[in-house]
Amino acid sequence: GGLGNADIWSNQVADLMKDHLVIVADSRGHGRSTRTEEPFGYDLMASDYLALLDYLKIDKVDLVGWSDGGIIGLDIAMSHPERLDHLFAQAANITTDGVDPKVGENAVFSAYIERMAGDYVKLSPTPDQFDSFVAQISGMWASQPNWSDDQVKAITVPTAVVTGEYDEAVLRAHTEKIASLIPGAKLVILPQVSHFAMLQAPEEYTAAVRAFIDN
Secondary structure, three states, rough: OOOOOOHHHHHHHHHHHHOOOOOOOOOOOOOOOOOOOOOOOOHHHHHHHHHHHHHHOOOOOEEEEHHHHHHHHHHHHOOHHHHHHEEEOOOOOOOOOOOHHHHOOOOOHHHHHHHHHHHHHHOOOOOOOOOHHHHHHHHHHHOOOOOOOHHHHHOOOOOEEEEEEOOEEHHHHHHHHHHHOOOOOEEEEEEOOOOOOHHHHHHHHHHHHHHHOOO
């Protein structure tokens, strides 16, 4: 997810690694990963993850993506569907108007940003550059993603379109639209959680992932 790092997935990794090979990574500029001055784009970050799979010599994966990670998953589903068995895309949007305009005023979301700022100082190879990193990624958020309905309708990867019942960032109607556009997509509403479902109800979240990717 945007501004986040792989440690957010610790509960899911601990469970899924019992019977799956699990790969976690920090997106470009996030967590432990480095960044350049090259403008961020979802296509660029998608290419990073595909390069990681190439490096690991892994042909196909079940991709679990949250927020920006879900958008990266949708990008890969469009551009390289042969690399995905399933896509579990939580809290993704396909156009910028899918984001709730009030998210910047939300106390829970503000607390998340504050927590990620602290993590960045501890994890990043450039610990004093959080503000620059935020400015760089905010440039991407201002104009991306911006996919047409026809592009999304062309997705052939088995996809779960997932949101928390009380998501602060992505409008419910937008999530429902994505699910209606992707042929055969499964709409999953996680009860009693928000944008940060994997932290708020980790066991239930992992169960939802398993229910989808193991079928």
